[in-house]
Amino acid sequence: xxxxxxxxxxxxxxxxxxxxxxxxxxxxxxxxxxxxxxxxxxxxxxxxxxxxxxxxxxxxxxxxxxxxxxxxxxxxxxxxxxxxxxxxxxxxxxxxxxxxxxxxxxxxxxx
Amino acid sequence: xxxxxxxxxxxxxxxxxxxxxxxxxxxxxxxxxxxxxxxxxxxxxxxxxxxxxxxxxxxxxxxxxxxxxxxxxxxxxxxxxxxxxxxxxxxxxxxxxxxxxxxxxxxxxxxxxxx
Numbered sequence: 001x002x003x004x005x006x007x008x009x010x011x012x013x014x015x016x017x018x019x020x021x022x023x024x025x026x027x028x029x030x031x032x033x034x035x036x037x038x039x040x041x042x043x044x045x046x047x048x049x050x051x052x053x054x055x056x057x058x059x060x061x062x063x064x065x066x067x068x069x070x071x072x073x074x075x076x077x078x079x080x081x082x083x084x085x086x087x088x089x090x091x092x093x094x095x096x097x098x099x100x101x102x103x104x105x106x107x108x109x110x111x
Numbered sequence: 112x113x114x115x116x117x118x119x120x121x122x123x124x125x126x127x128x129x130x131x132x133x134x135x136x137x138x139x140x141x142x143x144x145x146x147x148x149x150x151x152x153x154x155x156x157x158x159x160x161x162x163x164x165x166x167x168x169x170x171x172x173x174x175x176x177x178x179x180x181x182x183x184x185x186x187x188x189x190x191x192x193x194x195x196x197x198x199x200x201x202x203x204x205x206x207x208x209x210x211x212x213x214x215x216x217x218x219x220x221x222x223x224x225x226x
Contacts, residue, residue: 031212042115042201042217043154050212088154092213099213103153 003027004091004102012108016078021105023089024071030092032072033099034063037086046074079109114138115218117202123224130189132221134202143185144203144215145169145177147196154201160185161207192225199223 005024013019023032031050035043047056049065049072056063060083062075076083086106090099114137124130134143145157146169156169158177166177174196176188189196199222203215 031214033212033214035215035217040199040220040222042203042220043215045214045216048212048214090213090215098159099215101154103151 003100004089006087006089006102006105008105009103010106010108012110013079015080015109015111017109018075018077019079019107020073020075021087021107022071022073023091023102025091026070027091027093028069030069030094032065032069032089032091034072034074035088035090037088037104038084043086043088076107079107081109081111083107084109115202115204115216117200117218117221119221120219121222123226124192125226126193128192128225130192130223132187132189132200132202132223134185134187134218136183136204136216138204138206138216139182140204140206140216141182141208142205142213143179144205145175145185145187146201146203147171147198148201148220149198157187157200189223192223194225197223197225 007022033048034046037043047063052069053067054065060077064073086104088104090101116135118133144159146154155171160179178186202218205213205215
């Protein structure tokens with residue numbers, strides 16, 4: 001059983017559309033990270049959220065951490081082809097702080 | 112951000128050969144990790160180290176070993192490579208001791224092919 005479930009697994013949209021991807025769990029996390037990975041490269045950190053209900057914005061990307069710290073969402077406004085990639089969430093549980101990664105959402109934005 | 116380097120970037124080898132993948136970081140982060148990534152399977156943790164004297168197995172450690180030679184260096188060995196170890200391998204670091212979160216910084220990856 002995957003600790004962190006990401007949905008959808010694949011998403012293909014047209015440039016200019018909005019989208020939301022989800023990261024869900026039944027466990028509570030002390031913090032949660034979102035990463036983006038492009039083909040053949042390592043994941044790159046987008047954001048870390050630590051407080052329940054926290055909302056962070058990074059240009060057209062909006063990240064929200066659930067009130068109970070069990071889930072998170074990433075919303076992209078007016079998607080662009082450069083947003084194409086694999087979006088991974090990762091959560092830390094407890095003071096040990098070792099992260100567990102979800103399997104990711106593969107996003108394709110068509111021109 | 113951590114400057115994480117991996118060598119080699121690409122490697123083709125034969126079944127039964129011993130292979131070492133190396134990882135170095137220049138930011139003094141305490142934690143280092145090795146992952147493998149296969150199509151459709153996400154990142155799977157092989158080994159991790161919280162400091163030089165601390166080495167821990169991840170979810171898929173069989174067939175692999177590691178060495179944390181210094182705070183900045185963490186190498187992964189395949190003692191006798193087999194074809195199903197063909198994958199993309201990533202090293203990562205985190206500065207948990209200073210930041211209090213396990214935000215990870217990844218290297219560029221090593222593409223390993225075992226024939």
